[in-house]
Amino acid sequence: MDAAQPTPQLVKDSRCLTGPNLFFQQTGTVLDVSLPEVAAEQVIALWREQVQDLLDAVGWSESAPHVRGYDGGASLGFTAPTDVLYAATELNTTAWQAALAQLDGKEFDREAAVVKLTERLAKEHNPELLRLKDAAERRGVSFFHDGDRATVGLGRGSQSWEVKQLPDPEQVDWSAIHDVPTVMVTGTNGKSSSIRILAQLVKSAGLIPGLNSTENVQVGEVVLDTGDYSGPGGARMMLKDQRTEIGLLEVARGGLLRRGLGLSRTNAVLITNVTPEHLREYGIDCVEDLIAAKFVVTRALEEDGVLVLNADDAGLVEHAHTHPHPATLCWFSQNPDNPVLREHLAQGGRGCFTNNGQLIYAVGDQRQALLAVNDIPCTMQGAAIHNISNCLGVVGLAKALNFKTDTVIQGLTSFRSDASDNPGRGNLLDVGGVQVLIDYAHNVHGFEALTHLAKHLSAKRRLVMFGQVGSHTHAEICAMTESVARLKPERVVITEILGHLRGSQPGEIPEVIHQELRRQGIPEQVISKSIDGLEGTKIAMQWAESGDLLILILVTKREAVMEFLLSYPP
Template sequence: MNIELLDSRRLTGPNLFWDWPGAILDIAIDDIPVDLVVSAWSEEVTRLMDAMGWNTENICSRVFEGGASLVINAPIDVLYAACELNEVALNRAAAWLSDKPLPDLDDAISLLSAQVVKESDPDLLALQEAAARQHVPFLWDDDEVSVGFGKTAIVWPADQLPTPNTINWQEVGSIPLGIVTGTNGKSTSVGLAAAMLAASGLRAGITSTDYIRVGEEILDRGDYSGPGGARTLLRHPQSEAVVLEVARGGLLRRGIGVEHADGALITNIAADHLGEYGINTVAEMAEAKFIVRRALGTDAPLILNADDPESVRLAATLANRIIWFSLDAGHPVLQAHLEKQGGAAYLSEGWLVLAEEGKTRNIVKAKDIPITFGGAARYNISNALGAMALCHVL
C-alpha cells in the first residue's frame, strides 16, 4: 500500500468543488482501493472537524486516475490550520489502513485547537460579513484586506482592521468586472476587451500572463493570471473597469480570485497542461476552466464558444445564462439559442454581429480589426467575437 501526499494547500475562492474557501490534499494512491482511502480519511476528518466545531457537512473528495483530492471547508481566518487538520486526518487514515498505531487523537486535537486559536481573526470575519450585508466587494490575503473596487476601494493592513461601523459604506462600490479563461486566446481577448472598454471612455485594467496594466501604464511585467494579480488590479484607484485573465493553474491551485463578476468568457478548451492537479483528460480540463461560472450571479452571463465541442457539451449541464459566439452564423447551437431570444455574437457576411432579444446589430467588419490581418486570421476574429460579447455585458 502506498499513499503519497502530492500537495496540501488553501483554496481561497470559489473552486472546482464549491463556492467556498477550504483546504485540499492531492494524494497519489497505489496498491489499495481508492474508495477505502477516501472512506477512512472522511471518518478521520469528520472526527477532527467535530472537535473544532466546524461544519462536517462540507467535506468532499474527487477521485482521478492514480489518486484523489480530499477537500474540507473552513473559515477564511483558519485555512492554514485547516490544511494541518486535513493532513492529520490523512495520516491517521493511512496508519489505520496499514495496521499501524494511530497517532494520539487527544494530542492531535490539542495541537490543532491551539493553532486555530492562534490564527482566529474575529475582525476579519466581521468585516467579511459586513461587506456581504452591504453587497460590496471584499478581498483578503495574508497582508491586506479591502472592500470596494477601483477608486472606491479601501485597503488596510491585515493586522489593522477597522470595526465595520466605522466604515462609510455609501462610498464603497464596485466597477465592471469580466473574467477570461480558456486554452488559447486568453491574453489576446483581454487586450481586445481593454481596447473596447477604453474606446467607451473607461480606464480599463487587465491582468495577463504577460503583465498587469491600468490604462496604458504597465504596473509590472510577469505572470499575473492568478488571484494576486486580480487583487492588485481591483484595489488600484485608477481602475474603472477590469478584465482578468485567469489561468488553469491559478483556478486549480487557489480558486477564483473574486467572488462575483459581471461576465465570464471561456475562449476554448483543448488538451494542454494535462496531468496536473488531477486533471488528466480534456473533459476534466473543461470542468476546471468552467470554475469561472461560480463567480456569476443569475443575470451575469457565461460567454461560450459554440465552435468548441467541449464547451457545448458542458454547457448543456448548466443553468447559467449563456451568450454564444461563433464564426458560423448558421451554427445549430447558435441558431437554437437565437430562436429562444438568447444573446449571441457571430460572423456574418464579413461583419461581427451582436444579437440580443431578437435584435441584431452589425458592429464592425472583421477586415477592419488589425489583428485579423484583413479578416484572414479567423482565430482572432473568434477572439474578437468573445471579447465583444464580454464587453457588451460589462
C-alpha cells in the first residue's frame, strides 16, 4: 500500500494505516519526512495549509491533519475511510509537493491536482464495503478487509467475501456471525514464547487456537503459511479462518508502526517488557517513544478488557502511571515485594507473582498458589527466568479469558521448551552426550537472559556461537558480546548473517564482535569465524566432547542446524 514518494531527498516513507495506530484510532495515511531544524516549523505549517485545502476540496473537511515531530523529521498524516486509503496517501503526498512548491516560490496547479484526486477517489470508493462495515459495527461484531476480501466476525463466527462481490448487508445471516475471544501480545522480548504458551493453555481448554507470530500463521496444528507474520496481515489471515476459536495475536514493532493493528477490538493485552531496540526507525528516537508505540495495543482493548503489564519493567510502570488506561490492570512480577504490585493488590487489583518457588495468582487479598515454578518444564527448574516472566504474563491473560485453574496448570505443565512446542527458543538437546542449547536471543535483554540460563546448566566446557543483524548499533552489539564474555566460554564461534546486513558491510559485524571479545579478555586462539550458523555448528560439534555445553544463538539457519544435529554424527 505504499504510494509513489515525491522529493525523495526529503520523504522517507509514505504509507497507509489499516488499523488503530500510533497517530489515531481510525484508518488513515502518514508521510514520514526528514526536515532541517531551521525550516521544520515553516514546512509543517505549509503542509497543514495545503493538506487541509485538499481535504476540503474532496469533501473530507472533518479529517484534521496530524503531526508527530521527532529528531530530524516529522510524521504527517490524517484519518481516511478504509475504502480509499490509496487515494488518501496520494492526497497526502500531493499536499507535500504543494507545500514544497510554495516554499520554493514555484507554481502548483491546484485545480489539476484536485481533478486528479477526485477521479482517484471516485474510482477507489466502495460504498458496498462501507455499508457492510457499518452494519457489522451496529451489531457489535468486528470488520476488516485485506484488499481482496472483506470479513465480518472473527474465527469460527466469521464470514468473508470478495471485495468486488459483497452482499447486501440486509441479506447477511447476522445470527451466525460473532467474534471469538482475542488477545494481543507485544513487547521487546517474549512475544512468541508467550503466544505459544498461551496456545497450549487454549488446547488444554479443548479449544482451537489461531496464532500469528514472527514464525508463521497457524490454526490448531495446521500451519497456513511460514515467515514473519507478526503484523496485521498475519492476524487477519488467522482471524478469517473459521477453525479459529480463540485468536492469539503477536504484535511486533515493525508491523504496528508500518500499518497499525490488525484488529480494532480485543479482550486482553499483554506487554512483556520494553528495552531499547531498532531506535531511529519510523520516528522512534528513544525507549520512551518505543513504549508509547507498544501501548498502541491498548487502543483496541474493550471497555471490560484486561491489560497485563510487567511490574519489573520501570518504563512500563512509568508510562502506565502517567497515561492511565480505563481497562482492568493486572500487574505481574518475579518479586512478591514489588511495590507496584503490592499497592495494586492492596487496592483490590489483580496480580501474578512468584513466592517461595510458587506461581501465585491474586485478586486483592485473595491468593491462589497455582503450582511450583519447578513443575513448569519451560522454566528449566527455575533457571530460565525469562520464561518464568512469560508464564506470569500468560497466567494474567488466561485469567482474563476466565480459564479454569486446572486448565492453566495443565497447559503450563504440558508446554515444553523444545523444538516442537517453542522452536528456536531455549531448546535443549542431548547430542551424543553434548548438551546443545539453541536460542533466538537477538538483543541485549535476550542475551542477558540466555547467559543467566547457561550459567545454571552444568557443563565441563562452554562454547558460544553467535552473530548479529545489521540493524543493531555497534554499541548494542558490543553489549551483547559483553554478556557472552561474562560466561568465560572456552570457545567462541562468530557467525556472519549475510541475509540481514541491513546497511552494514560483509564482515563488519563479525569484526565488531571479534574486537569486543578481545577487549573483554577472550583469548585470540579460542575465537573462530564462520560464514553462517550451519557452518558454525559444524565447527562447534567438531570441538565438543561429552559433557560440554554448546550455546547456539541462531537468527537464521535454524531448520538446517536442527536437521544436522538430529542426524549427528553424519
